[in-house]
Amino acid sequence: MQSMKHSIKHQKAGSLYATFERKGPGAKSSHYCPGCGHGTVHNLIAEAIDDLGIQDRVVFCSPVGCSVFAYYYLDVGNIQCAHGRAPAVASAIRRTHEEAIVISYQGDGDLAGIGLSQILHAANRGENITVLFINNAIYGMTGGQMAPTTILAQKTITTPAGRTAANEGFPLHMAELINTLQAPVFIERVSLGTAAKVMRARAAIRKALRYQTKKKGFSFVEILSPCPVNWKMTPVEARRWLENSLEPVFPPGNLRDLPNAAPAALGAPGAPGATGVSGATGAPRVPGVSGAPGEPATPGAAEPVISQKAATKSERDILEILGANSEPLPTGTVSLAEEQNVKIAGFGGQGVLSTGILLANCAIAEGLRTTWLPSYGAEMRGGTANASVNISHEAIGAPIVSQPNVLLALNLPSLDAFEETVRPGGHILVNSSLVPRQVRRGDLHAWYIPATDMANALGTVQIASVIMVTVYALISGAITIDTLRRVIPLSIKRKSLVDINLRAIDAGVAWHRQECCQDFGRPRLPHVSVAGGTAPGATSEEPPVASSQDPSA
Amino acid sequence: MDSQEKSYIEIDPARCKGCACCVVACPKDCIQIGSEINQMGYQFARFAVRQCIGCGLCFYTCPEFGAITVYTLPRKGE
Ligand code: SF4
Ligand code: SF4
Numbered sequence: 239m240q241s242m243k244h245s246i247k248h249q250k251a252g253s254l255y256a257t258f259e260r261k262g263p264g265a266k267s268s269h270y271c272p273g274c275g276h277g278t279v280h281n282l283i284a285e286a287i288d289d290l291g292i293q294d295r296v297v298f299c300s301p302v303g304c305s306v307f308a309y310y311y312l313d314v315g316n317i318q319c320a321h322g323r324a325p326a327v328a329s330a331i332r333r334t335h336e337e338a339i340v341i342s343y344q345g346d347g348d349l350a351g352i353g354l355s356q357i358l359h360a361a362n363r364g365e366n367i368t369v370l371f372i373n374n375a376i377y378g379m380t381g382g383q384m385a386p387t388t389i390l391a392q393k394t395i396t397t398p399a400g401r402t403a404a405n406e407g408f409p410l411h412m413a414e415l416i417n418t419l420q421a422p423v424f425i426e427r428v429s430l431g432t433a434a435k436v437m438r439a440r441a442a443i444r445k446a447l448r449y450q451t452k453k454k455g456f457s458f459v460e461i462l463s464p465c466p467v468n469w470k471m472t473p474v475e476a477r478r479w480l481e482n483s484l485e486p487v488f489p490p491g492n493l494r495d496l497p498n499a500a501p502a503a504l505g506a507p508g509a510p511g512a513t514g515v516s517g518a519t520g521a522p523r524v525p526g527v528s529g530a531p532g533e534p535a536t537p538g539a540a541e542p543v544i545s546q547k548a549a550t551k552s553e554r555d556i557l558e559i560l561g562a563n564s565e566p567l568p569t570g571t572v573s574l575a576e577e578q579n580v581k582i583a584g585f586g587g588q589g590v591l592s593t594g595i596l597l598a599n600c601a602i603a604e605g606l607r608t609t610w611l612p613s614y615g616a617e618m619r620g621g622t623a624n625a626s627v628n629i630s631h632e633a634i635g636a637p638i639v640s641q642p643n644v645l646l647a648l649n650l651p652s653l654d655a656f657e658e659t660v661r662p663g664g665h666i667l668v669n670s671s672l673v674p675r676q677v678r679r680g681d682l683h684a685w686y687i688p689a690t691d692m693a694n695a696l697g698t699v700q701i702a703s704v705i706m707v708t709v710y711a712l713i714s715g716a717i718t719i720d721t722l723r724r725v726i727p728l729s730i731k732r733k734s735l736v737d738i739n740l741r742a743i744d745a746g747v748a749w750h751r752q753e754c755c756q757d758f759g760r761p762r763l764p765h766v767s768v769a770g771g772t773a774p775g776a777t778s779e780e781p782p783v784a785s786s787q788d789p790s791a
Numbered sequence: 792m793d794s795q796e797k798s799y800i801e802i803d804p805a806r807c808k809g810c811a812c813c814v815v816a817c818p819k820d821c822i823q824i825g826s827e828i829n830q831m832g833y834q835f836a837r838f839a840v841r842q843c844i845g846c847g848l849c850f851y852t853c854p855e856f857g858a859i860t861v862y863t864l865p866r867k868g869e
């Protein structure tokens with residue numbers, strides 16, 4: 239509690255909404271992954287808007303990328319622009335709304351990839367706008383592909399052996415590129431690597447916006463920002479890598495600052511560049527860039543390699559890949575009472591998608607047919623994600639599961655979203671650690687597993703979904719625990735995590751034994767609600783579908 | 792909060808994702824990641840050690856919105 243004498247020194251900026259509806263009514267957290275740089279930059283922008291008193295003048299042009307939903311956070315005018323086109327949209331607003339403070343907020347794929355033309359021309363025209371360029375050296379939203387700013391030797395999912403100059407070219411140095419143009423008045427690169435550097439980023443953003451309010455002209459701030467998820471690091475490790483690996487390639491610092499630039503007037507011949515300062519003269523203010531091919535800009539980067547391994551596939555190989563000429567699958571020991579249409583849903587980062595793959599791989603190991611289909615929002619981690627898994631003896635027509643007979647709800651929004659879609663007689667497995675309510679439907683089986691608490695007790699919350707899948711395996715009999723144990727080491731990249739995942743399976747088995755199996759393997763009723771008939775519209779004639787397998791058999 | 796402290800921070804568990812960036816940012820090692828889990832499934836940060844100097848570095852580093860609020864006593868004369 240705030241004592242009477244203390245006063246607030248730093249608090250959430252007034253230019254941010256109180257709550258964020260994208261995450262559900264009243265939600266207070268962003269959709270960004272833990273430790274993502276976007277939130278830090280949004281905070282800096284919002285504070286600057288507050289302090290400059292420009293909230294009702296700002297038009298924020300958000301890009302395509304993880305920050306596509308910036309308009310859920312910043313309580314200013316917002317336009318969500320087509321991919322890469324934010325500087326063009328911003329230019330149009332600039333020219334039609336004299337009092338507007340126009341911010342074009344863009345990521346590296348958006349600005350340096352598809353939108354390279356737009357940014358260069360807007361900068362070259364010297365539009366009186368502020369461009370904030372979030373450079374995290376990777377495509378975030380789409381899952382970690384190489385970006386124009388990916389550094390040499392950096393591994394991405396499209397450069398699994400690391401980017402090479404010979405194959406993919408060199409990383410684009412956007413601040414330096416813009417510094418070759420005459421018109422811009424302010425160009426700076428900053429980093430979010432440490433708290434002290436965040437404060438420098440804060441100063442640069444404020445200066446750029448202040449110049450715009452004084453109609454000085456085009457300002458550009460490149461912000462080196464962590465993407466822990468796609469860099470496959472913890473948020474703290476990511477900041478260290480940013481400092482040690484990104485900053486040497488993209489050195490932070492001011493490239494141009496013309497505080498005395500005359501207010502930009504459309505078509506005025508004496509626009510800032512005419513002062514002849516810096517980049518326009520071709521002075522070598524381009525640290526860290528070496529233009530010569532075969533001379534990597536990163537010290538110690540791997541030598542350029544062009545992969546010669548583009549093996550041509552025979553027609554038969556291709557048919558095999560597509561499964562068109564596959565032999566009948568070996569029949570396993572498992573016999574399904576009915577096709578399993580499983581929906582696994584939770585926050586991104588709860589292992590929803592990978593658990594789906596695990597389940598599907600187990601089904602394959604059982605000799606069953608299966609499909610896996612991921613579905614997630616624009617966010618890699620903070621949002622909701624779900625996976626559809628079908629398991630059947632027959633060929634499966636469509637991979638999508640719109641009416642599951644099994645729902646694994648790892649969080650409350652997932653239960654809210656999918657409870658109504660479950661077929662009568664189906665099963666809902668609820669992660670009761672994070673879901674504070676009961677299943678409302680009375681015409682199906684509900685299981686309440688404190689999976690996150692159990693996982694936390696084992697040492698990491700990440701394995702909650704494995705516990706849930708273990709319980710599902712026991713309830714449904716669709717896959718055996720033995721198979722689960724054999725498949726899990728194959729599906730985990732970090733071998734150090736195999737052990738804890740195996741312990742998650744043990745925990746799931748123990749929970750199931752204790753909670754459900756005391757009565758010769760039959761579910762004990764107190765933990766299972768069957769055909770309570772309380773749900774509106776529930777057909778009470780529907781016979782309750784008991785779990786037909788003997789789980790402990 | 793003890794009003795003897797010159798400065799302190801509050802961390803809102805409902806907004807924190809436990810990224811630990813504030814833990815690293817704090818020059819006085821005031822912040823720790825706790826063992827409790829919030830509704831989003833994250834182990835959230837806690838203001839644990841009362842040596843806060845009100846520098847605001849945790850606040851500016853935090854990627855969430857309003858997860859951290861920094862309080863301080865007004866300077867003498869204010
Ligand atoms: S993938 Fe996650 S960490 Fe990376 S930029 Fe997007 S929201 Fe941020
Ligand atoms: S205000 Fe400064 S000293 Fe206080 S907790 Fe935050 S970083 Fe630490």
Ligand code: SF4
Nearest residue numbers: 807808810811813853
């Ligand atoms: S930086 Fe913010 S989100 Fe991360 S642990 Fe600290 S308070 Fe929580």
